[in-house]
Amino acid sequence: xxxxxxxxxxxxxxxxxxxRKKRKKIVFTNGVFxxxxxxxxxxxxxxxxxxxxxxxxxNSDVSVKRLxxxxxxxxxxxxxxxxxxxxxxxxxxxxxxEVTPLNLIKxxxxxxxxxxxxxxxxxxxxxxxxxxxxxxxxxxxxTKGKSTSKIARRLS
Numbered sequence: 001x002x003x004x005x006x007x008x009x010x011x012x013x014x015x016x017x018x019x020r021k022k023r024k025k026i027v028f029t030n031g032v033f034x035x036x037x038x039x040x041x042x043x044x045x046x047x048x049x050x051x052x053x054x055x056x057x058x059n060s061d062v063s064v065k066r067l068x069x070x071x072x073x074x075x076x077x078x079x080x081x082x083x084x085x086x087x088x089x090x091x092x093x094x095x096x097x098e099v100t101p102l103n104l105i106k107x108x109x110x111x112x113x114x115x116x117x118x119x120x121x122x123x124x125x126x127x128x129x130x131x132x133x134x135x136x137x138x139x140x141x142x143t144k145g146k147s148t149s150k151i152a153r154r155l156s
Contacts, residue, residue, distance in 0.1 A: 005092045006081050009107060012055065012094045016108050019053050028110035030057030030101040032064050034073045036083050039143040046140045047114040048089035055092045055108060056084055057101040066099050100125040113137045 007015060019026055027050045033040060048054040058081055064073040073080065081093045096104045105113065105126035113130040117139040121127055127137045 003082070003085065005085055007092050007094045009094060009096075009104070012092065012104075013107055015092065016055075024053050025051035025111045026108065027051035027054045027112040027114060028057065028101075028105060028108055029054070029114040030059070030096075030104070032059045032068065032073065033080050033084055034064065034068075034075055036080075036087075041087060041089075042143050043116065043140055044084075044087055044089040047112075047138075048091075050112045050114060050138055053091045054089055055094065055110070056090050057104050058084065058093050058095045059099075060095050060097040063097055063099050102126050102129070105129060109133055109135070111135050114140055117141045 016026060027047055029044070029047050031040075033056075044054065044056070058077060059067065059073075061073055061077045064077075075083075077095050081095060084090050084093050094104065098104075102125050106129060110130060112135060113124065113126055115124045115137075119139060121137060121139070124137060124139075130137055
């Protein structure tokens with residue numbers, strides 16, 4: 001794990017410029033990643049195989065509360081970022097404060113935007129932008145029966 005791979009928005013823009021100069025294919029996905037489980041690990045490994053560099057947009061604590069309610073996140077954004085960076089598939093993490101990653105997607109301009117197969121293409125934030133800019137949108141089949149919501153319900 002390399003904490004210098006936790007990038008600010010300014011740093012991620014510069015990093016993407018370097019990746020493009022080296023002709024690296026940039027893959028982007030995002031999420032809350034509150035309780036990392038097998039489904040996350042398999043999802044991120046599949047996403048990584050779609051390119052050279054996997055950037056993960058991580059919802060900030062404030063945006064998670066807006067999305068999931070006042071009892072979430074269960075872990076801080078810093079802890080979630082450290083755990084993500086410990087995974088072999090994840091190259092970089094950037095924390096974003098908005099409810100959706102659209103501004104971050106526009107900043108990164110990924111070659112590949114990845115979301116879970118439970119999303120409809122029309123519901124994937126940033127899909128139109130990515131396609132309009134020559135990128136592709138891919139959906140990854142999720143690991144059956146593995147979700148943070150299910151784990152959280154069992155814990156309560």
